Every structure is written in C-alpha cells, then in structure tokens.
Amino acid sequence: MRSVIVVFLLGLIHGVAAQDITGIWRGHFSDNNRMNQILNIDDRYRFEVQIAQTDKKLQAITYSYKNIEFYAKASATGSINPKTGKVRVLELKIIEVRKGMNTMVCSMDCMLTWTKSGDDEFLEGTFVATNTLDSSFCGRGTVFLRKEAVSDFYKEPFVARKEKEIAKKLAAANTVPKPVDSLKIAPAPVAKTKPAPVAKTTPKPPANTTPKKPAPKSSAPVAKTAPQKKPETKLTPQQIEPLARPDTPKKTITVSPGKSFSASIPSVIKNRENEITKTITVKSNEVALYIYDNGTIDHDTVSVYLDNKLVVSRKMLSLEPIIVKIKLDTTNNYHEVVMVAENLGDIPPNTSLMVVKAGDQQYEVRITSTEQKNAVVVFKYAGD
Incomplete structure (x- = not known):
C-alpha cells in the first residue's frame, strides 16, 4: 500500500x-x-x-x-x-x-x-x-x-x-501522507501522573536597594516602512532593439580549413567530452555560419574551433551574429566545428543558435555546451 x-x-x-x-x-x-x-x-x-x-x-x-x-x-x-x-x-x-x-x-x-x-x-x-x-x-x-x-x-x-x-x-502533490500499517496493534496507553506542584517563592530584593521602576512605555505608534519594490522594466514596441542583419562586416571571420586536422589538439577539446550535435552535408564549397545567443542575452561567451584550429576566441553571444565563413574543397570533405563554452553566462548552460547557409541550403542548429562538454557540428562536402 x-x-x-x-x-x-x-x-x-x-x-x-x-x-x-x-x-x-x-x-x-x-x-x-x-x-x-x-x-x-x-x-x-x-x-x-x-x-x-x-x-x-x-x-x-x-x-x-x-x-x-x-x-x-x-x-x-x-x-x-x-x-x-x-x-x-x-x-x-x-x-x-x-x-x-x-x-x-x-x-x-x-x-x-x-x-x-x-x-x-x-x-x-x-x-x-x-x-x-x-x-x-x-x-x-x-x-x-x-x-x-x-x-x-x-x-x-x-x-x-x-x-x-x-x-x-x-x-498538494508534494505533501505525501504517512502510510498506516493496519497489521500493527497500537500499544495500550500509559497512564500519566501529574507531577506535584512546586511552591513558587518570590525573590526578595537585596538589602538597602530600591527596585528599579520600569521605563514608561511610549504609546506613540512606531512607523513601519514597507520595502520598496523595484519596478519591472517592460519593453514597448518603440523600445524593441533591432535584429542584426547577418551581413554585418565587423564580426565576419573567413577561414579555410586546409587539407587535414591540426596535429595538436587544444586542451579544451582534449579534456572535455565532445558531443556531435548535428551532421550536415553541403553541396556548396562556401559555408557561412551565423552564431547568435539562443534566447535571453545572458553574457554567454564561446570560442569556435575548425578542425582543431581556433577561429573565434572568447566572443560574447548576442543578437548580433558572430559570422564565420568557411571555404571547403574536395581534398578533404569532412570538417568539424567545435563550440567551446568559455563561461555559462548568467543562466546556465551556454546556449547558442547556429544558422548555416551554404548555397541554397539553410539549417538552424540549437547548441548547448557546458564546461564539461563541447558541442560539435560536422560538415561533409559533397560537391556541386
């Protein structure tokens, strides 16, 4: 039961x-x-x-x-x-x-x-x-x-x-009632005896001393100040900040992955678990990655590695995208983009949105990374 x-x-x-x-x-x-x-x-x-x-x-x-x-x-x-x-x-x-x-x-x-x-x-x-x-x-x-x-x-x-x-x-659901075991017989109640009353004695004041009179209580009410609530700031339609266009030039990073992976594996990749989030096969040799904060801007910071090479170092995610443009070739048609969480922001875990554009192909990849686990997006180039 x-x-x-x-x-x-x-x-x-x-x-x-x-x-x-x-x-x-x-x-x-x-x-x-x-x-x-x-x-x-x-x-x-x-x-x-x-x-x-x-x-x-x-x-x-x-x-x-x-x-x-x-x-x-x-x-x-x-x-x-x-x-x-x-x-x-x-x-x-x-x-x-x-x-x-x-x-x-x-x-x-x-x-x-x-x-x-x-x-x-x-x-x-x-x-x-x-x-x-x-x-x-x-x-x-x-x-x-x-x-x-x-x-x-x-x-x-x-x-x-x-x-x-x-x-x-x-x-109500968290209030769990105590189970009753119907097979056990409750013990007979034990008669309680009242303890004998103890005589109270009023202590006498010391000789040659006059007892102090208590200070008169003030009848004036004490003003209580209620804690002031900090008003919430809500957005009006006029205050909505614009979404950034992905062709913003100042954060665009163009890289070429080369023919093979870097021989030396960075410690943040070697010492953390690397989980494949998505595998994408592209037909265009030019791939653009637009990396945004996924939801509330909470100061998430990331680094991005392409085939073990650092291409973005400790950038904070926001509504303005971090843009990484990759040029691929048929020499090596397998490439890995690793998202490394440099911190967890104000609201853990570190979350981001990667918009992938390759020719007429477009994908959205939701990425979650922590200080123990990196997120990996695999790109396979199939040629035109």
Missing part, C-alpha cells in the same frame, strides 16, 4: 510538471524566403507566445515584432498531445498592429513539438501564414521558442492565474 501511494504521487508530480506548457515562450520565427537567403538578409522576427493549458486545450496570446517596422499582438487557441508532445498554436484575431505601408498582416498556424534538455524546455516546428484580409497564402517557415521566466511585455492575467493553480497542485 505504501509503494502504491508513493508511485501515484510521483506520477502526479511528473504529470503536472512535464505535461503542462503553461508559461511564457520566447524566440523567433523565420520566413523561408528564397530571395532573402540569396541576399543574406536576416528574415527572423522575434516571437513570444504566452500559454495557459487546461487539459489538452490551450489559450494563448502571441507577440510578433521586428525593430520598428512591424509589431502585432494576437489572440490564439491551440491544443497539445501529451503522449507525443505535439503542440498546435493557431492565431485567431489580431488585437494590436503597427506596420509599414507595404506590409501584409498575416495570421499564423504553428505546428510545434515540445522537447526538454536539462532544465530548458523548447517548442520547435513550422508555421503556415494566411492574409487576414482575404485568407490568401502569406508564406511558411520555422519557429523556435524557449520557455522563459519573464515576458518582453507583461504577463497576461490568464497565464498568471493558471500558474498559481499549478503551484497549488504541486504543493
């Missing part, structure tokens, strides 16, 4: 924590526009989704924004399949919008997948957009979101209410 109770409660705790995606999700979406890829234009829009989950249904608000050229807030609905982790978020109505003269307003239908890596939770997938005026096709692309503690705007009341409900459920 005891084990049944414990297993049930552990299942309840796991179900509440793992299957509920209530909260704030921030990241970006990218429109798979072929012309933007050719011109190396960063087509990423920042994207925030606030979700309250009830059973399998979702209530949501979305924010889409990019510098001062576009901002929109929309109400949304959705659903989740707890068994598969598949999530749908469908925008219903545009609540607020600010746009340029030639900019369309489109609603998005997002098909996402929930995953977890350590303490981080992610929603990744694709979207299809339709024009809000005539329901014509607007485009399609990819979505990447990470669960965050705070909003770039403010937390919606329906999300705050739902989070309080979840906190109460977790508190």
Whole structure:
C-alpha cells in the first residue's frame, strides 16, 4: 500500500510538471524566403507566445515584432498531445498592429513539438501564414521558442492565474501522507501522573536597594516602512532593439580549413567530452555560419574551433551574429566545428543558435555546451 501511494504521487508530480506548457515562450520565427537567403538578409522576427493549458486545450496570446517596422499582438487557441508532445498554436484575431505601408498582416498556424534538455524546455516546428484580409497564402517557415521566466511585455492575467493553480497542485502533490500499517496493534496507553506542584517563592530584593521602576512605555505608534519594490522594466514596441542583419562586416571571420586536422589538439577539446550535435552535408564549397545567443542575452561567451584550429576566441553571444565563413574543397570533405563554452553566462548552460547557409541550403542548429562538454557540428562536402 505504501509503494502504491508513493508511485501515484510521483506520477502526479511528473504529470503536472512535464505535461503542462503553461508559461511564457520566447524566440523567433523565420520566413523561408528564397530571395532573402540569396541576399543574406536576416528574415527572423522575434516571437513570444504566452500559454495557459487546461487539459489538452490551450489559450494563448502571441507577440510578433521586428525593430520598428512591424509589431502585432494576437489572440490564439491551440491544443497539445501529451503522449507525443505535439503542440498546435493557431492565431485567431489580431488585437494590436503597427506596420509599414507595404506590409501584409498575416495570421499564423504553428505546428510545434515540445522537447526538454536539462532544465530548458523548447517548442520547435513550422508555421503556415494566411492574409487576414482575404485568407490568401502569406508564406511558411520555422519557429523556435524557449520557455522563459519573464515576458518582453507583461504577463497576461490568464497565464498568471493558471500558474498559481499549478503551484497549488504541486504543493498538494508534494505533501505525501504517512502510510498506516493496519497489521500493527497500537500499544495500550500509559497512564500519566501529574507531577506535584512546586511552591513558587518570590525573590526578595537585596538589602538597602530600591527596585528599579520600569521605563514608561511610549504609546506613540512606531512607523513601519514597507520595502520598496523595484519596478519591472517592460519593453514597448518603440523600445524593441533591432535584429542584426547577418551581413554585418565587423564580426565576419573567413577561414579555410586546409587539407587535414591540426596535429595538436587544444586542451579544451582534449579534456572535455565532445558531443556531435548535428551532421550536415553541403553541396556548396562556401559555408557561412551565423552564431547568435539562443534566447535571453545572458553574457554567454564561446570560442569556435575548425578542425582543431581556433577561429573565434572568447566572443560574447548576442543578437548580433558572430559570422564565420568557411571555404571547403574536395581534398578533404569532412570538417568539424567545435563550440567551446568559455563561461555559462548568467543562466546556465551556454546556449547558442547556429544558422548555416551554404548555397541554397539553410539549417538552424540549437547548441548547448557546458564546461564539461563541447558541442560539435560536422560538415561533409559533397560537391556541386
């Protein structure tokens, strides 16, 4: 009986924590526009989704924004399949919008997948957009979101209410009742005897001394000062900082991997675990890597090695990409890019987003590295 109770409660705790995606999700979406890829234009829009989950249904608000050229807030609905982790978020109505003269307003239908890596939770997938005026096709692309503690705007009341409900459920689930063993017979109660009262004696003051009178108590109330809360600074659409374009020249690093790996292996690669995050086969001999901070800017610093050669040394990740351009050849068609965490930033672990562009191919690689483990991206050149 005891084990049944414990297993049930552990299942309840796991179900509440793992299957509920209530909260704030921030990241970006990218429109798979072929012309933007050719011109190396960063087509990423920042994207925030606030979700309250009830059973399998979702209530949501979305924010889409990019510098001062576009901002929109929309109400949304959705659903989740707890068994598969598949999530749908469908925008219903545009609540607020600010746009340029030639900019369309489109609603998005997002098909996402929930995953977890350590303490981080992610929603990744694709979207299809339709024009809000005539329901014509607007485009399609990819979505990447990470669960965050705070909003770039403010937390919606329906999300705050739902989070309080979840906190109460977790508190109740963590209160494990003591099991009762019905086979044991309680011992007979032992009669308690009251101890004999002890005579109290009032101490006499010492000779030739006058007892001191207590100081009179002041009847004036003591003013209490409540601790001042530091106001939260929230972004308005006018304060949103721009996304950097990937053709920013000042951080561009062009390297050629050469014909073979460096003979000497750096200690940060030799003494740490090296985990292959992704293997990419490219047809173009020119590959551009755009490396961003993946989510909140928290002072993550990285070094990048190409075939054991240092190409980026202790650069801080931000919304402005670190750009590494690689020229490949058919002499050696296998190359490794290693991301080394120089620190874990304000919010461990060290996380980054690598956008890979090679001719008409484009990939997004989410990278997590620690002070014990490096992330490796393998490139195989197949030729044109």
